[in-house]
Amino acid sequence: MDKETKQQSLSKQTASKSIFAAFEILKAAGGQMPGRDVINKVRNKINLTDWEKQIYEKTGYVRWESIFHFYTIDCIKAGYLRKNKGVWYLTDEGDKAISLGPIKLLDSATKVYRQWAAENKQNKTDSSKELTPPAIEIEQNPSQEQKANLDIVEEQAISGIKEFIKAKNxxxxxxxxxxxxxxxxxxxxxxxxxxxxxxxxxxxxxxxxxxxxxxxxxxxxxxxxxxxxxxxxxxxxxxxxxxxxxxxxxxxxxxxxxxxxxxxxxxxxxxxxxxxxxxxxxxxxxxxxxxxxxxxxxxxxxxxxxxxx
CATH class of the missing domain: 3.40.1350.10 (Trna Endonuclease; Chain: A, domain 1)
Structure with a gap:
């Protein structure tokens, strides 16, 4: 593990590698893919620790997936990623951001999200995070965590509907x-x-x-x-x-x-x-x-x- 990675919190380490893997997967797929398929491919692409595989008790979902969804909100606000009805789209900006590497890609997205949150005064804690970026944990932003959890539920629902249709003749x-x-x-x-x-x-x-x-x-x-x-x-x-x-x-x-x-x-x-x-x-x-x-x-x-x- 390099020095830059060691300075990240565990959550940011998980987010950096999973977001970067997702961007590479979307790029290889031509820029779009159902979100559930992206998650499954990320799971097979990255090495997950026992901590990341545990169930995150606040959400009831696997910890790395909760963290991953949480930080995709940053990527959406940065214009790197779009989600619509369970399908994820890599934008031209997101494609270019791949060249930044896992850590800088996520940092650039998070910076844009904090600027947006500060301007809209949706979450007062966001503006103070600029002082201590390595200490960010997903528990510190209930609004963003809520949106991430809703994304998980929506993707599971869409996936279930697709499987139902797939089983039809x-x-x-x-x-x-x-x-x-x-x-x-x-x-x-x-x-x-x-x-x-x-x-x-x-x-x-x-x-x-x-x-x-x-x-x-x-x-x-x-x-x-x-x-x-x-x-x-x-x-x-x-x-x-x-x-x-x-x-x-x-x-x-x-x-x-x-x-x-x-x-x-x-x-x-x-x-x-x-x-x-x-x-x-x-x-x-x-x-x-x-x-x-x-x-x-x-x-x-x-x-x-x-x-x-």
Whole structure:
């Protein structure tokens, strides 16, 4: 252990190596990855001490994970990292910060967080921490610790929903998509039965007869472990041959960057929905689902004390 590392508190040592590992993992993955996957890869990448593996009694979670989540808040405030619906994104600034090394990367993020906290007067203890940075422990910032714990809970919830969807067969996932469209006030007169479907899995109308636009032509792919290639997007585009047609491609996985670019540049109205967007929409329109459709992917709302940060 070098001199610089020895001067850090145990918590900062844990944070430095885990945050740095997470940034490297995100960079290697193209800049984004589900948060739960990042955590699992960090766990396998770094050497953890017995102290770091213990359950942190204040949170009930493994200590290193609690510390790791706590300091990701600093990285978000510094503009290095973004989180949205369980997916983590490495920004261009975060990519550049990797060159600082584990300790300086975290120090730079923490400095920005303290400046932000002091300016917003959210936590009076933050402004005094500048005097004694080596002594920082996560217990000293309840607001930031609370946010970190909520992030853990949210990521676990999203991960559980994804595993539930993953266990569905292709036709059950197709039914989920149709249920979501109905909650969004669309009519679904055609849902593909087993067998050849002519390239479309669902046709949805904004009125019972399909007389008014928009009319949705939907392709559904249940491939949670893979990304949809651009050829599939082009195939759907070719089926949008009437005025008022909108193409909707829904997957339980993700789309390649080429697929996303093809959809953006298409002369037809084409919308891509990956697993994260699907879950977000399911949560948003859940109250509008029928009881029967809710049972296809049931959710439970739990409210926690929030934060003004």
């Amino acid at each position: 292709p036709y059950e996932f197709q039914d989920l998509v149709a249920a979501l469209l109905r909650a969004m006030k669309y009519h679904t007169p055609f849902i593909s039965p087993k067998g050849k479907d002519g390239g479309l899995d669902i046709v949805a109308y904004s009125d019972p007869l399909g007389a008014t636009a928009p009319r949705l032509k939907v392709q559904v792919k249940h491939k949670p472990e893979s990304s949809v290639p651009v050829d599939d997007i082009r195939s759907l585009t070719g089926l949008l041959n009437k005025d008022g047609d909108i193409g909707l491609f829904v997957t339980s996985g993700y789309f390649t960057s080429e697929s996303e670019r093809s959809a953006r540049e298409s002369h037809r109205h084409l919308r891509l929905i990956d697993i994260d967007t699907f879950i977000s929409l399911w949560q948003e329109f859940y109250p509008s689902l029928t009881d029967e459709d809710k049972n296809k992917l049931p959710l439970q709302s739990i409210y926690f004390l929030g934060s003004n940060e």
